[in-house]
Amino acid sequence: MSQKLTEIIGCAIALCIVLFYFIKRERIRKHGFNVTGEIIGFHTDSERSKYAIIRFKTLSGEIIEKKYHATVGFKTKIGDQVPIVYNPARPANFYINSYWERLIILLAIAIIIAVSLAVLL
Secondary structure (H helix, E strand, O other), X not given: OOHHHHHHHHHHHHHHHXXXXXHHHHHHHHHOEEEEEEEEXXXXXOOOOEEEEXXXXXXXXXXXXXXXXXXXXXXXXXXXXXXXXXXXXXXXXXEEOOHHHXXXXXXXXXXXXXXXXXXXX
């Protein structure tokens, strides 16, 4: 297989993954419930990425406490309040509802498309 074809396939796979993640988040945003969560701790992995542990209460009164799946900023601290959108059918599926969270996904899509176009040309 040629190197160019391998690069195109790699870009296509990366784009599919990011689009899947974006569509999943948009479904939660469209059908989910908005609540306020609190950062109650942090977890740092072996690559020194900092993940927040977030607690929030669903509208039905269930307490959800879970490590957030994306890294958080350096200025974030324990006790910070964060806007949460969660899936009512599966409340453990949630995300922080912020402008930056959405912008990062759109930026990743744009970068993958730009790299794909550069490979094609």
